[in-house]
Structure formats: C-alpha cells, structure tokens
Amino acid sequence: MTQSAQLMQTIMKAIEEKKGHDPVALDLQGLSTIADYFxxxxxxxxxxxxxxxxxxxxxAEKAGWRMRGMEGFDTGRWVLMDFGDVIVHIFHREDRQFYNIERLWSDARTVETV
Incomplete structure (x- = not known):
C-alpha cells in the first residue's frame, strides 16, 4: 500500500469515528496531478x-502526517484540508448537495476502504 493510500485510510477511519456521512474516497491517480485521492x-x-x-x-498528525493547509474551518460549511497527496473535503450537508464535486470527478474510481 502506498503512503498516500495509508493516509487516505487513516482519514477515512477518522471520519467514521465522528460519524461523518457518506464518506467517499476518489482515486485521482492518472487523472490529475492535484492529488492521488480526494x-x-x-x-x-x-x-x-x-x-x-x-x-x-x-x-493524521498522530500517524505522522503533516497538514499543509486548511480553509473554511471557522464557518463549518465546506472545510478543505490539504495533506499533499490527499485532499479532504468536509461539507455541511446542503453545501455538499449544491457543489456535488463527486460529479465533477466522475471519471475517478471510488476506493473501497477497510
């Protein structure tokens, strides 16, 4: 398993711990140079x-990963977390429905997580 895949798994587990809704990991490898996973x-x-x-x-920090940047935490509507190879989007329910970024990256493969 690659380092970016390990980080993605760590993030997915953290989301599950806090009862995040409908978590999805998109594999962007070969589709974009932005990141390996959204x-x-x-x-x-x-x-x-x-x-x-x-x-x-x-x-992520406990597992040794360093976050490069974060936007949107104060409003709690759409938080973007940049871990380099993994970009995390945590939406408020209405904003996720409105922006529907999964549709924008519909060519990406959905990753099955453990």
Missing part, C-alpha cells in the same frame, strides 16, 4: 463539520 464527506451541522475536521487533523 476524500469527501459531510456533517449535518456546522459543529459536526468542525468536529470531523478536528478528528481528521488529530488522527
């Missing part, structure tokens, strides 16, 4: 979005 999920409130974000950050 991880997408949503929460039903601003507070849940922030809680999921905090858990992802803590678990």
């Amino acid at each position: 991880v997408i999920c949503h929460g039903n409130s601003d507070i849940q979005v922030q809680s999921i974000t905090t858990e992802v950050k803590q678990q």
Whole structure:
C-alpha cells in the first residue's frame, strides 16, 4: 500500500469515528496531478463539520502526517484540508448537495476502504 493510500485510510477511519456521512474516497491517480485521492464527506451541522475536521487533523498528525493547509474551518460549511497527496473535503450537508464535486470527478474510481 502506498503512503498516500495509508493516509487516505487513516482519514477515512477518522471520519467514521465522528460519524461523518457518506464518506467517499476518489482515486485521482492518472487523472490529475492535484492529488492521488480526494476524500469527501459531510456533517449535518456546522459543529459536526468542525468536529470531523478536528478528528481528521488529530488522527493524521498522530500517524505522522503533516497538514499543509486548511480553509473554511471557522464557518463549518465546506472545510478543505490539504495533506499533499490527499485532499479532504468536509461539507455541511446542503453545501455538499449544491457543489456535488463527486460529479465533477466522475471519471475517478471510488476506493473501497477497510
């Protein structure tokens, strides 16, 4: 398993810990140079979005990964976390439905996670 796949798995487990809704990991390898994976999920409130974000950050750092940047935490509507090879999108439910970024990356393969 590659390092980016290990990071993606760590992030997916953190999302599950905080009951993130409909988590999806998209494999972008060969489709984009942006990242190897996009991880997408949503929460039903601003507070849940922030809680999921905090858990992802803590678990990734605990496993030795460093986050390069984060946007949107204060509003809790759409948080973007940049871990380099893995980009995490944590949406508020309505914003996920509105932006529907899974559709934009429909060529990407959905990864089955453990």
